[in-house]
Amino acid sequence: MKLALNVNGKAASIVVDDPEMPLLYALRNDLGLHGPLFGCGLGQCGSCTVLVDGKAVRSCSVPVSSAVGRKVVTLEGLGTPAKPHPLQQAFIDEQAVQCGYCINGMIMQAAALLQTNSKPSEQQIRAALAENLCRCGTHLRIVRAVKRASEAMT
Amino acid sequence: MTTHISRQLASESRRKFLRTGSALVVTFSIGGIGEAAAQAAPPKTVAADQVDGFLAIDAKGNVTVYSGKVDLGTGVRTALTQIAAEELSVPLARVTVIQGDTLLTPDQGITFASLSIQVGGMQIRQAAATARDALLGQAATTLGVAKDTLTISKGTVTPKSGGKSVSYAQLVGGRDFQLKLDPKAPLKDPKDYTIVGQPIARLDIPDKVTGRFTYMHDFKVKGMIHARVIRPRAMKATLQAWNDFDCRKIPGYIGAIRKGNYLAVLGRSEWAAIKASKAVETTWSDWQGLPDKAALWEWLRKVKINKDEELQKIGNSAETMKTPHAKIVSASYNFAIHTHGSIGPSCAVAEYKDGKLTCWSASQQTHLLRKQIANMLGMPPGDVRCIYIDGSGCYGRNGHEDAAADAALLAKETGLPVRVQWMRQDEHGWDPKGPPTLYDYRAAIGDKGIVLAWESEVFAPDRPKDIAVTLLPAELAGLPREDPHPGNIHQSLAIPYTIPNIKATAHWLAETPFRPSWIRTPGRMQNTFANESFVDELAAAVGMDPLDFRLRNLNDPRGVELLQRLAKLANWPSRTGRVQAGDVVKGRGVSYVNYELVRTYVGVVADVEVDKKTGKVAVKKFYVAHDCGQIINPDGLKNQIEGNVVQTTSRTLLEELQFDRAKVTSVDWKTYPILKFPDVPDVAIDLIDRPAEKPWGAGEPTAAVVPSAIANAIFDATGARLRSVPFTPEKVLAALPKA
Numbered sequence: 048m049k050l051a052l053n054v055n056g057k058a059a060s061i062v063v064d065d066p067e068m069p070l071l072y073a074l075r076n077d078l079g080l081h082g083p084l085f086g087c088g089l090g091q092c093g094s095c096t097v098l099v100d101g102k103a104v105r106s107c108s109v110p111v112s113s114a115v116g117r118k119v120v121t122l123e124g125l126g127t128p129a130k131p132h133p134l135q136q137a138f139i140d141e142q143a144v145q146c147g148y149c150i151n152g153m154i155m156q157a158a159a160l161l162q163t164n165s166k167p168s169e170q171q172i173r174a175a176l177a178e179n180l181c182r183c184g185t186h187l188r189i190v191r192a193v194k195r196a197s198e199a200m201t
Numbered sequence: 202m203t204t205h206i207s208r209q210l211a212s213e214s215r216r217k218f219l220r221t222g223s224a225l226v227v228t229f230s231i232g233g234i235g236e237a238a239a240q241a242a243p244p245k246t247v248a249a250d251q252v253d254g255f256l257a258i259d260a261k262g263n264v265t266v267y268s269g270k271v272d273l274g275t276g277v278r279t280a281l282t283q284i285a286a287e288e289l290s291v292p293l294a295r296v297t298v299i300q301g302d303t304l305l306t307p308d309q310g311i312t313f314a315s316l317s318i319q320v321g322g323m324q325i326r327q328a329a330a331t332a333r334d335a336l337l338g339q340a341a342t343t344l345g346v347a348k349d350t351l352t353i354s355k356g357t358v359t360p361k362s363g364g365k366s367v368s369y370a371q372l373v374g375g376r377d378f379q380l381k382l383d384p385k386a387p388l389k390d391p392k393d394y395t396i397v398g399q400p401i402a403r404l405d406i407p408d409k410v411t412g413r414f415t416y417m418h419d420f421k422v423k424g425m426i427h428a429r430v431i432r433p434r435a436m437k438a439t440l441q442a443w444n445d446f447d448c449r450k451i452p453g454y455i456g457a458i459r460k461g462n463y464l465a466v467l468g469r470s471e472w473a474a475i476k477a478s479k480a481v482e483t484t485w486s487d488w489q490g491l492p493d494k495a496a497l498w499e500w501l502r503k504v505k506i507n508k509d510e511e512l513q514k515i516g517n518s519a520e521t522m523k524t525p526h527a528k529i530v531s532a533s534y535n536f537a538i539h540t541h542g543s544i545g546p547s548c549a550v551a552e553y554k555d556g557k558l559t560c561w562s563a564s565q566q567t568h569l570l571r572k573q574i575a576n577m578l579g580m581p582p583g584d585v586r587c588i589y590i591d592g593s594g595c596y597g598r599n600g601h602e603d604a605a606a607d608a609a610l611l612a613k614e615t616g617l618p619v620r621v622q623w624m625r626q627d628e629h630g631w632d633p634k635g636p637p638t639l640y641d642y643r644a645a646i647g648d649k650g651i652v653l654a655w656e657s658e659v660f661a662p663d664r665p666k667d668i669a670v671t672l673l674p675a676e677l678a679g680l681p682r683e684d685p686h687p688g689n690i691h692q693s694l695a696i697p698y699t700i701p702n703i704k705a706t707a708h709w710l711a712e713t714p715f716r717p718s719w720i721r722t723p724g725r726m727q728n729t730f731a732n733e734s735f736v737d738e739l740a741a742a743v744g745m746d747p748l749d750f751r752l753r754n755l756n757d758p759r760g761v762e763l764l765q766r767l768a769k770l771a772n773w774p775s776r777t778g779r780v781q782a783g784d785v786v787k788g789r790g791v792s793y794v795n796y797e798l799v800r801t802y803v804g805v806v807a808d809v810e811v812d813k814k815t816g817k818v819a820v821k822k823f824y825v826a827h828d829c830g831q832i833i834n835p836d837g838l839k840n841q842i843e844g845n846v847v848q849t850t851s852r853t854l855l856e857e858l859q860f861d862r863a864k865v866t867s868v869d870w871k872t873y874p875i876l877k878f879p880d881v882p883d884v885a886i887d888l889i890d891r892p893a894e895k896p897w898g899a900g901e902p903t904a905a906v907v908p909s910a911i912a913n914a915i916f917d918a919t920g921a922r923l924r925s926v927p928f929t930p931e932k933v934l935a936a937l938p939k940a
Binding site (some may be wrong): 064065068069072075076080081082083084085086087088089091092094121122123125126127128131135138139142144145146147148149150151154170172173174176177178179180181182183184185186187188189190 | 273274275276402403405406407408409410411412413414415416418419452453470471472476542543544545546591592593594596622624625836837840843844845846847848851869870871875877878879881883884
């Protein structure tokens with residue numbers, strides 16, 4: 048079956064044999080997007096996070112069919128190395144990455160946060176990212192990066 | 202091997218061979234890996250005693266560094282780039298690092314034990330120094346001037362007095378050095394460094410934050426199929442029966458492969474493989490051979506001891522323990538089984554073609570992996586090529602190598618490129634584990650509070666001669682494999698203190714419940730937890746400040762300086778003392794390590810709050826004084842130190858493998874929780890840079906002191922001594938002094 052999606056501002060059409068397939072696999076395997084990553088498939092870690100109509104969604108845990116008619120934004124859609132989004136720039140400036148596997152989720156979750164709270168406190172940032180897991184222990188830099196981005200986005 | 206693959210697949214496999222011929226098509230390009238994989242690589246030495254093993258300079262003057270040590274998310278690729286660029290006096294942008302490719306990079310040993318810079322980087326530095334010296338000599342001949350009148354800048358050699366110059370590209374561009382690595386080649390004077398010692402931004406971060414980075418998980422080979430491995434219902438259960446009737450209804454399902462207790466399903470798409478893994482029906486034997494977790498430590502005490510090993514022996518502790526009127530202090534400690542907990546479950550791709558196997562994975566040990574896969578498949582190691590691609594952080598030997606072996610086994614069996622992606626329950630349930638360790642300590646304290654004797658004993662799994670973690674698919678499929686080895690977990694049981702009589706003994710056990718492996722700071726973390734907790738207990742027994750007590754028993758100026766810097770950083774003592782009103786009490790603990798007694802020095806102070814009502818421990822802040830000699834990249838170093846503190850705080854407070862008699866039951870992040878943002882401590886760091894000294898490792902040493910610092914802080918806050926990691930609220934409540 049053919050599904051019409053809107054990903055990173057562009058129309059994208061994919062053919063799937065199972066509309067229940069998680070959105071993550073459509074983004075990664077059908078559309079070749081590598082921002083969202085498979086971490087747990089259970090919605091527990093956040094590394095697959097994308098924005099759906101501006102809200103942070105665990106793409107491993109929602110069917111691809113649920114994205115039809117909505118606007119999906121992945122890490123690639125925020126910015127590029129040449130023209131990074133303020134959050135991406137802040138993560139570079141704070142060197143807020145170790146292995147980086149969780150970083151997609153951190154940035155996408157933070158992007159959702161900044162849409163509803165443009166000047167979050169450190170405590171609010173920590174709370175907003177509470178269900179995004181990082182194993183390398185980059186948390187302090189991640190919090191600083193989100194804070195820095197929020198200040199840059201005035 | 203029983204293979205149940207549809208006829209369709211078999212013909213597809215044949216067609217694929219006809220269509221793709223010999224050229225391997227890869228759909229990505231990153232940092233040279235793509236090109237390296239795609240071309241029939243020219244013969245290149247991987248000898249570690251040859252400059253050409255490590256370095257190449259092309260016709261444009263661009264430098265390629267071949268590193269057997271790999272990044273693993275630590276940022277060491279950037280540090281190695283700095284080291285090579287500095288020693289060769291070329292701009293950073295002209296240096297590319299190829300990592301962990303058995304065809305291209307020397308075997309520099311496993312990327313573990315905090316040795317990537319200390320050993321791997323120094324081999325590269327020495328190769329660069331050898332090259333630099335040879336290039337200078339060649340330039341002197343070319344320019345007709347004396348070698349010592351020359352200077353190098355940006356890869357160009359020029360007389361100091363000016364005049365005609367010659368570039369590296371002109372001198373060697375595109376040709377081999379054909380030089381033996383000279384261990385005595387003169388090194389650049391650290392005073393002249395402009396790149397080493399600088400907080401150079403990591404090279405991988407812009408791509409990682411914009412979704413342009415190629416992780417192992419993103420790597421594709423044309424014609425690749427997808428596999429999922431079906432895990433036994435119990436760790437050592439026998440596969441009695443299986444069928445894939447329901448799988449066959451799944452569009453894109455290809456078939457299954459079974460060998461012994463190994464079963465994998467194959468799909469044309471990833472989702473088809475996942476669905477098949479849920480649809481396949483299996484019957485396993487009822488195996489219940491794991492110890493009772495509730496009585497794990499009692500079980501461990503009964504395990505047969507293969508041999509005892511004295512790890513440190515000074516004076517005569519046994520006699521000294523009998524000193525009349527000496528006060529004997531004793532304590533036992535234990536440290537739970539931990540999982541690596543990579544955020545991205547292991548993933549690998551392999552292709553078998555014309556009798557040769559190529560395997561891409563995030564392995565920390567491609568050269569060793571090659572030997573292991575060759576052994577498993579009965580192939581000559583020379584016919585196996587293992588290539589590293591950055592994956593999710595592994596923090597030791599996690600499942601990456603097992604996934605690589607999965608892919609290798611399935612690729613050889615199907616004749617198709619196979620991608621194996623472990624699911625979350627595979628990684629949590631089946632990665633090899635940091636083994637459980639148990640400790641007994643005794644000390645004799647004489648008059649005036651002087652410690653006369655110290656005895657420590659560790660009970661830990663035995664170490665076979667060769668270091669390797671058994672490959673899981675080899676174990677399940679009953680194929681040739683190596684004996685399990687837990688890593689160099691004997692390290693750091695020996696103590697740095699000047700106690701006149703010391704005996705440290707390892708009891709090497711014949712058995713451990715789970716496939717053992719090294720996980721960040723293996724053995725050193727557990728051993729240092731016990732050592733530095735017991736030091737704290739002794740300080741308390743003699744009524745001394747724990748930091749003063751350490752200083753009094755330390756005869757190492759570098760260690761003393763470090764502890765003094767730590768005291769200043771943490772504004773020690775400013776302790777709150779034990780008598781505090783309210784349910785939430787504060788405390789601070791100190792800990793110290795001279796890693797393996799021969800390298801990196803770390804001292805930490807932990808500030809904690811303990812809720813006496815709930816037993817919950819909140820680690821508020823860590824102060825770290827760190828001396829790893831010459832610092833290559835201070836910001837990269839701080840990133841590593843912060844990571845060590847946060848990850849180990851998680852391990853100390855929360856982490857413990859759960860299992861029943863059959864299998865691991867902590868198979869996701871709910872059942873094996875790790876530290877989350879609201880509970881992450883702040884970290885303050887004092888880096889002691891010694892540019893004139895050798896650089897030592899920093900990937901692990903800070904982690905060694907974290908559990909004991911937290912234990913000592915809890916004691917300071919409450920008087921409760923936590924001797925069993927993790928410090929769960931239940932254990933804290935049980936240890937609290939009865940009011």
